[in-house]
Amino acid sequence: MVDSVNSYLLVGGYGMGVHCLRYDADGTLSPVSVVDIADPSYVIHDGARGVLTAVVEQEPEGRVASARFTIADGASDVRDWTASGGAAPCHLALHPDGTTLFVANYTSGTVSVFPVDQEGRVTGDQPAQVVRHTGSGPRADRQEGPHAHQVVVSPTGRWVLAVDLGTDSVYVYEYDPAAGRLAHHSVVELPAGSGPRHLAFHGSGRYFYLLNELSWTVMVCAWDEGGGVGKAGAAVDSRAAQDRAASDHCWCAxxxxxxxxxxxxxxxxxxxxxxxxSVLEDGARLEPVEVVPAGGSWPRDIVLSPDGELLFSANQRSDSITVFRVDSGTGRLTPVGEPYTITTPASLLPISG
Incomplete structure (x- = not known):
């Protein structure tokens, strides 16, 4: 059951600060505080050290901003002058050892590496390493060059996976904790025009699920953590059959x-x-259950509450967050309450007080 006293949601977006909202057991959202960072499209939170870090998604040069953060007061001592190592940074991940931050820069197709100090703050005014992807895909409108869209640390922390929409690839880098650097190791190659956007690991660590923005599919990929090698497998549609028939594009998010x-x-x-x-065969297969309206326009991000009882949708173009009750037995979603109004939400992150 959601703890109504200690359950909060960080909301990143465009042209706005990072908003901290409280959510109750019935899904009701209410404002608590705001962190003054511009265009913070994706946010992470280091609860142990009380630090919030966001990508500032701007062009031609993006930035990384960090701040000491408290739920009640927002933040103080915001630092936002660190260059992201590319254009339009859109995702970031902190290594579990707490010493290194990874950033995906979408427009430039680069992955940047930053040292993090003992206080949890990014150090220096430039990344320590910038890895540049090369190549393109068949979709001239979206794949004219590399577009790094996400960085994910593998279950053991040995590997960093970079999802590149422009080159139909997931690049695997080995992380050297002593040097704080990445070394190219392998590539998961996908069907041309897939346009991979984000992935998420199964808890076993033997599979990850890859969402392909341009082909509207979710692909089950086998993953060998020891060898740092992934293999693309079967894919299922992310959209309903009638929507696929009605439109020739759907930007999965x-x-x-x-x-x-x-x-x-x-x-x-x-x-x-x-x-x-539904996840079947210990993670090896996905079976569609349902497709439901998001309750708003352009659901840029979705996230589950830690207890799995609620799902939140950040609807960027309708300036709203919608809330769903999750059926624990079937996974099905039921909308609850009224949409919460907030300007251009782009990412969601549950945190505890």
Whole structure:
């Protein structure tokens, strides 16, 4: 059951600060505080050290901002002058050892590496390393060059996976903790025109689920943590059959795995829907359950509450967050309450007080 006293949601977006909202057991959202960072499209939170870090998604040069953060007061001592190592940074991940931050820069197709000090803050005014992807895909409108869209640290922390929409690839880098650097190791190659956007690991660490923005599919990929090698497998549609027939494009956005590894959820823009899948065969297969309206326009991100009872959808173009009750037995979604109004939400992150 959601703890109504200690359950909060960080909201990143465009042209706005990072908003901290409280959510109650019935899904009701209410404002608490704001962190004054511009265009913080994706946010992470280091609860142990009380630090919030966000990418500042701007061009031609993006930035990384960090701040000491408290739920009640927001933040003080915001630092936002660190160059991101590319254009339009859109995702970031902190290594579990707490010493290194990784950033995906979408427009420039680069992955940047930053040292993090003992206080949890990014150090220096430039990244320590910038890895540049090369190549393109068949979609001239979206794949004219590399577009790094996400960075994910593998279950043991040995590997960093970079999802590149422009080159139909997931690049695997080995992380050297002593040097704080990445070395190219392998590539998961996908069907041309897939346009991979985000991935999420199954709890076993033997599979990850890859959401392909341009082909509207979720792909089950086998993963060998020891060898740092992934293999693309079967794919299922993220959108409903009638939506696929009605439109020749659908920009899938977010993918989440439930904490008990029984369900996978994805969001579809254009269609403005959320798809639900059952996880079968210990993670090896996905089976569609339902596709439901997101309750708003352009669901850029979705996230589950830690207890799995609620799902939140950040609807960027309708300036709203919608809330769903999750059926623990079937994974199905039921909307609850009224949409919460907030300007251009782009990412969501549950935290505890």
């Amino acid at each position: 977010a993918i989440r795995v439930s904490a008990d590894d029984r369900f996978v959820y994805t969001s579809n823009r254009v269609d403005d829907t959320i798809a639900v899948f």
